[in-house]
Structures are given as C-alpha cells and as structure tokens.
Amino acid sequence: MIDAPITDLRPLLAVLVSFVAAFFIVASYRSPNVREGWTIAAAVAKFAIVASMLPAVLEGAVFETSLGTFLPGIDFVLRADALGMLFAFLASGLWIVTSFYSIGYMRGNDETNQTRYFAAFAVSLSATMGIAFAGNLVTIFVFYEILSIATYPLVAHDETDEARSAGRKYLAYTMFGGGVLVLAGTALVYLIAGNVSFTAGGIQELANADPGLAMLAFFLLAIGFGVKAGIMPLHQWLPEAMVAPTPVSGLLHAVAVVKSGAFGVSRVVLDVFGPELVFDLSLPFGFTAGLVLSTIGAVTLTAASIIAMRKDHLKQRLAYSTVSQLSYIILGLGLFGWYGLVGALLHIPAHAFMKLTLFFCAGNIHVSTHTDYISEMAGIGKRMPLTMGAFTVASLGMAGIPLLAGFVSKYYMLIGGIRMGAQLTPVAYYLVGALLLSGVLNIAYFWPVIYTAFFEAEDAHDAKPLVEFRLGGESRSTLAATDGGRADDDAAADGGRAGDDEVDDTDDGSEDDDASLVESAEGDSAVDGEDAATTDPDLPDDSDIPDAEMDDLPTDEDGVVRPDFDTSDRDFSEPAERVDTGDYAVDRRPSDVDVPFGRGRGEAATGGDEPPEADGHDGHDGHDGHDGHGGGPPAGGWRHIDGLDALRGRESTWFTLGPILTAMSLAVLLGVIPYEMGFLELIELIVDTRLPEEVMRP
Numbered sequence: 277m278i279d280a281p282i283t284d285l286r287p288l289l290a291v292l293v294s295f296v297a298a299f300f301i302v303a304s305y306r307s308p309n310v311r312e313g314w315t316i317a318a319a320v321a322k323f324a325i326v327a328s329m330l331p332a333v334l335e336g337a338v339f340e341t342s343l344g345t346f347l348p349g350i351d352f353v354l355r356a357d358a359l360g361m362l363f364a365f366l367a368s369g370l371w372i373v374t375s376f377y378s379i380g381y382m383r384g385n386d387e388t389n390q391t392r393y394f395a396a397f398a399v400s401l402s403a404t405m406g407i408a409f410a411g412n413l414v415t416i417f418v419f420y421e422i423l424s425i426a427t428y429p430l431v432a433h434d435e436t437d438e439a440r441s442a443g444r445k446y447l448a449y450t451m452f453g454g455g456v457l458v459l460a461g462t463a464l465v466y467l468i469a470g471n472v473s474f475t476a477g478g479i480q481e482l483a484n485a486d487p488g489l490a491m492l493a494f495f496l497l498a499i500g501f502g503v504k505a506g507i508m509p510l511h512q513w514l515p516e517a518m519v520a521p522t523p524v525s526g527l528l529h530a531v532a533v534v535k536s537g538a539f540g541v542s543r544v545v546l547d548v549f550g551p552e553l554v555f556d557l558s559l560p561f562g563f564t565a566g567l568v569l570s571t572i573g574a575v576t577l578t579a580a581s582i583i584a585m586r587k588d589h590l591k592q593r594l595a596y597s598t599v600s601q602l603s604y605i606i607l608g609l610g611l612f613g614w615y616g617l618v619g620a621l622l623h624i625p626a627h628a629f630m631k632l633t634l635f636f637c638a639g640n641i642h643v644s645t646h647t648d649y650i651s652e653m654a655g656i657g658k659r660m661p662l663t664m665g666a667f668t669v670a671s672l673g674m675a676g677i678p679l680l681a682g683f684v685s686k687y688y689m690l691i692g693g694i695r696m697g698a699q700l701t702p703v704a705y706y707l708v709g710a711l712l713l714s715g716v717l718n719i720a721y722f723w724p725v726i727y728t729a730f731f732e733a734e735d736a737h738d739a740k741p742l743v744e745f746r747l748g749g750e751s752r753s754t755l756a757a758t759d760g761g762r763a764d765d766d767a768a769a770d771g772g773r774a775g776d777d778e779v780d781d782t783d784d785g786s787e788d789d790d791a792s793l794v795e796s797a798e799g800d801s802a803v804d805g806e807d808a809a810t811t812d813p814d815l816p817d818d819s820d821i822p823d824a825e826m827d828d829l830p831t832d833e834d835g836v837v838r839p840d841f842d843t844s845d846r847d848f849s850e851p852a853e854r855v856d857t858g859d860y861a862v863d864r865r866p867s868d869v870d871v872p873f874g875r876g877r878g879e880a881a882t883g884g885d886e887p888p889e890a891d892g893h894d895g896h897d898g899h900d901g902h903d904g905h906g907g908g909p910p911a912g913g914w915r916h917i918d919g920l921d922a923l924r925g926r927e928s929t930w931f932t933l934g935p936i937l938t939a940m941s942l943a944v945l946l947g948v949i950p951y952e953m954g955f956l957e958l959i960e961l962i963v964d965t966r967l968p969e970e971v972m973r974p
C-alpha cells in the first residue's frame with residue numbers, strides 16, 4: 277500500500293480536457309463533423325487519462341494536484357483515490373458511448389442548438405470529473421454548483437415554456453436547495469473539526485465532537501447531496517427534467533448528475549464521518565443516523581416504484597425508476613457492514629449501465645417512430661427488435677435477475693441487511709423486506725412495457741397482465757384505422773377526435789339516427805319549439821345554429837351545414853370525405869387525434885393534407901411536426917424487421933444502435949465477471965480501507 281499521495285497533473289488534466297474542448301466545439305459550429313469530432317476526441321482523451329491512473333490506484337496509490345489555498349486551512353485540491361476513481365472511470369467511459377449516441381439522436385431528430393448542446397455536455401463532464409476527484413468538501417461543493425449551471429442549458433434545451441420551467445425547478449432544487457444545504461453542512465463540519473478534507477474512514481475530530489452538532493452536519497450534507505440523487509420528497513425536479521433530449525436524460529440519470537448526488541452521499545458516509553460514526557450517532561427508538569438514511573432510501577424506492585407504475589409516458593416511468601434505483605445506493609450506505617457497503621457502491625456502475633441502456637432505447641424509439649407512450653407501443657418489438665431486446669435485458673437487470681448487474685449489487689445489499697439485522701439490530705430486517713418488495717415492483721412497472729412490445733398486436737390490444745389502464749396500458753387497439761381514426765374508436769363512449777361531440781363524421785349509425793340528430797338540433801320536428809324549451813332548456817334555438825356562408829358547402833333545407841355523405845352506403849375501407857366548414861375539421865392524421873388516452877394528449881393537431889405513408893419508416897419521417905405523426909403504429913401496423921435486417925441498420929442508425937448494445941453488454945458483463953471489469957476489485961479496496969478491523973471482510 278502507498279500512503280503518501282503522488283503529486284501528478286493527471287487529475288487536473290482529466291477535469292480540463294473537456295472544458296478546453298468546449299471552446300473548440302463552439303468555434304467549430306459551422307462544421308458539424310468537426311464539432312462532433314472534438315467531442316469524441318475529448319471523450320477518448322479523458323477516458324485515457326483516467327484509465328492510466330487505475331492500475332496504480334488498485335495498488336493503493338493516490339494521485340494529487342493542489343491548486344493552492346482556497347481558505348485558511350482549506351486547499352483547493354484534486355485527489356484521485358479509489359472512491360474517486362470509481363466514479364471518474366465510470367463517467368469518463370460512458371461519455372464516449374453517450375457522445376456517439378448524441379450524434380445519432382441529435383441529427384436523427386433534427387434538433388436545434390446542437391453546438392450549445394455538445395459544449396454544455398463537455399463542460400458538464402468537466403464538473404463531473406471535479407466532483408469525482410475533489411479532495412475536500414469545499415472543492416466538491418464548487419464543482420457541484422458548476423455541474424448545476426452547466427446542465428441547465430441541457431435541461432432547458434427545447435426552449436419551450438415547459439423546458440424553461442423544468443430548468444428553473446432544476447436549479448431551484450439542486451443549486452439553491454441542495455447546494456445551500458451542502459454549504460451549510462461544510463461550514464458546520466469546519467466549525468466542529470477544523471478540517472474538511474476527505475479522510476478514509478472519516479475525520480477523526482468529528483468522533484469527539486458534540487453528537488447533536490455532528491448529527492446536524494451529517495444530515496445537512498446527506499440531504500444536500502441527496503437532492504441530486506432524487507430522494508423523496510426532494511425529487512420533483514427529476515421527472516420534470518425529462519423534457520430534455522434523451523441523451524441529456526442519460527446524462528442526468530446514468531452518467532453524471534444523479535450519480536454525483538449518490539457519490540456525494542458516499543463521500544459523506546465513508547470519508548467525512550466514517551461508517552462507524554454514522555452507525556454510532558444514536559437517535560430515539562433505537563435508530564441511528566445510518567438507519568435513518570437507509571429508511572429514507574427504503575421509503576423512496578418503494579414510493580417511486582408505485583408512482584412509476586402509473587406513468588404511461590416511457591421517459592416518465594424511467595425517471596421514477598431512477599428515483600427508486602438511486603435509493604438502493606442510499607439504503608446500502610446506511611447498512612453498517614462489509615456486504616452492505618460493497619452492494620451500495622457496486623450499484624453505482626450497475627445502475628449506470630442498465631439505466632443508460634433504457635434511456636437510449638427510449639430515445640431510439642422516439643427518433644425512429646416518434647412514439648413516447650407505452651399504450652401506443654403494442655407490437656413495436658417487431659419494428660425494433662434490437663432496441664426492445666436490449667430494453668428487455670436492462671429491465672431484467674433492474675429487477676435483479678441473475679447474471680445481470682442489478683442482481684450482484686442487490687445480492688450484496690440483501691446479505692448486508694440480513695447480517696446487520698442478525699448481529700447488530702433487528703430493525704434492519706425491514707430494510708431487507710423493502711429490498712425484496714422493490715424487486716417485485718420493478719417487475720410490475722417494466723413487464724407491461726415488454727409485454728406490450730412483444731406479446732400484443734396493434735389491432736388486438738389486450739389488458740395488461742399485471743397493471744391495468746390507467747396505470748400503464750390501454751385495453752383497446754392503438755392501430756390507426758384507414759379512415760383516420762382508431763380501429764375501435766366508434767365503439768368507445770369517450771373515444772374519437774376532438775370535435776366529435778359536435779359532428780361525428782365516422783358514425784356508422786342508421787339514417788334515422790342522423791335524422792334524430794338533426795331534429796334535436798333544430799328543435800322543431802319531434803317537438804315544437806315551446807316543448808323543446810320546456811324539455812331541455814340548454815337546447816339551442818335557430819339563432820344559435822351556424823348557417824353556411826358559402827354556396828359550395830353541403831347544407832340541408834334550412835341552410836345548416838351538414839356532411840354530405842350517406843353512412844349507410846359508405847365503404848369504411850376508404851378514408852372519409854374531408855369536410856371543413858370553418859367550425860370543425862375532420863383531420864385524416866390519426867396520430868394527432870385528441871383522444872383521452874393516447875396521441876395528441878390534448879394538444880392541437882399539426883395539420884397537413886396527406887395521411888401517413890405506409891413505407892419502411894412507418895410514416896414517421898421528418899422532425900418538424902413529425903410529418904403530422906405524433907407516435908404509435910401507422911395504418912396497417914408496424915413494418916416487421918427481422919434480425920438480419922436489424923443488423924444491417926434497417927431498424928435505426930448504428931450511431932444509436934451501437935451505444936445501446938454497448939451499454940447493454942456492459943450490464944451483462946458486470947453481472948457475470950464483475951472482478952474482471954475492475955469495478956468489484958476497486959470497490960472492495962474502498963470498503964476494506966474504511967471499515968474498522970472487527971467488521972472487515974468476512
């Protein structure tokens with residue numbers, strides 16, 4: 277073991293390389309290929325710098341770069357120790373994958389402000405490296421705030437009112453909320469101990485300090501960093517930030533932001549207070565600071581999983597899944613013992629690989645089919661077999677299925693909870709129950725997506741086997757009918773287009789029904805005007821009925837505009853005649869129909885004169901307005917793509933498929949050979965150097 281830090285510039289270079297690249301990215305805004313070349317070059321260079329330090333760190337070395345004294349007794353120092361390397365090695369490696377995916381997504385979706393996007397992404401990774409290599413609480417606080425500022429343009433990328441609102445909430449929670457708590461906790465630790473440097477096993481002076489002040493400082497820091505980790509009830513910024521492009525969602529959930537929050541809590545538990553002191557800080561009713569931290573994690577992971585089941589929007593469901601999964605790390609950090617801590621730290625890379633796969637899949641579905649809602653994904657597995665196959669593998673890993681990354685980390689935490697309950701306090705047993713329950717809930721909100729994609733047909737949409745609509749599915753067909761509606765819209769009491777309550781031009785009822793409708797509207801056939809007023813005071817009189825102002829519009833004998841077709845002889849295999857009176861319109865674009873459960877979602881249709889094309893791209897080509905198609909299967913259903921066609925790139929571009937399969941493969945490898953990947957070996961080194969001898973590795 278090497279005790280003295282090695283003075284080296286590599287921690288600083290790892291921080292600066294992407295920051296410098298951001299200037300070259302901005303300068304190359306006229307040439308997208310050059311701009312994105314700088315992005316890839318910076319990502320590879322950053323990973324190479326970090327990876328070059330890994331072998332020595334595994335031997336116990338610590339690399340340090342001091343930038344001078346920040347405050348009296350506080351240096352602005354970057355230190356690459358084992359815990360910092362865990363986060364830095366993960367984030368720098370995944371930035372390469374995310375950079376390639378960003379190229380495919382941003383170009384495929386024809387996103388605006390791409391130069392700003394890539395520049396902000398690069399600065400965000402610089403801040404992430406600063407958090408990973410921070411040598412004390414002041415340094416990590418500075419980079420923590422820089423990360424919030426750098427990621428704001430990414431959250432508000434679309435520049436809509438919704439995106440700006442999400443960006444403001446993101447800053448309010450993470451910068452002005454969590455950041456203030458971290459600063460207050462840092463000041464209190466400095467007041468108590470006179471030292472804020474990260475020390476393996478905890479700062480010794482805190483163990484001799486007033487327990488009440490130490491407890492207050494611990495929860496200020498833990499909650500402050502926990503805001504970025506999405507702990508409840510301080511999680512609301514995270515689901516709303518899903519308005520950002522999908523690669524940003526991957527950055528937020530898997531690579532940098534929420535991981536920086538979980539990493540910050542890890543630093544507080546392992547290097548500021550130490551696992552032993554966290555367990556010894558007592559509270560009433562037999563609880564300790566660690567058990568309270570684990571309880572917050574247990575409540576969050578359970579509640580977020582239940583909320584996730586209610587989300588039909590795929591990214592929203594994944595967002596609440598992240599809130600739940602990050603709480604595993606918080607829960608494990610509160611388990612005093614070797615197994616619990618190993619499981620908590622191992623879940624950092626495990627969750628990163630699995631969640632990045634899931635968000636990449638959601639983004640690829642959006643770019644290729646413009647489909648975002650689970651209730652519109654019936655049969656999409658035959659259109660995107662590789663994407664949905666990777667989604668299935670990552671979902672199984674999230675649920676803790678063996679041979680996948682999620683199983684290994686959850687297994688360690690489960691054993692840690694059982695050992696803690698048997699040897700230290702029975703209160704820990706309920707944490708084991710929360711872990712087991714969360715596995716069931718993971719299946720409950722991921723299985724409907726898999727079932728819908730692979731085991732349902734567009735024209736025979738079954739009820740979900742575990743979760744019924746509105747909790748995550750739709751029990752009728754989502755297939756666009758050839759007349760511009762859905763296959764079963766006519767039979768639904770509340771279905772159809774916006775405006776169907778005014779004129780239903782797809783009604784296949786009898787002529788008598790049409791006549792009764794006319795008579796009811798006119799109020800002068802079945803009953804006279806006086807009786808009609810008595811029977812129904814809300815019935816309009818003649819003055820309320822609009823008359824045609826143009827001679828070429830179809831009207832009845834009283835001049836009231838009526839659709840000019842005979843429903844009794846209509847061939848429903850052909851589109852309905854388009855009728856536009858100025859007061860209502862029959863839009864043949866099924867994707868923009870305003871129905872209560874699906875496409876449109878209450879938004880105005882994008883318009884257009886041509887129906888979706890039944891070509892190889894399912895009528896989803898184009899970005900502006902998506903050619904009027906807002907998602908879901910087109911008329912005729914999804915085009916089937918077999919395995920060979922998918923491998924030839926017919927499913928999507930390899931700029932998106934490649935990163936999806938890479939992230940999925942990493943999740944599988946971490947579940948099968950965790951030692952060979954280096955993560956488990958690194959984590960065992962971290963835990964071994966931070967636990968007292970009596971609770972060392974069994």
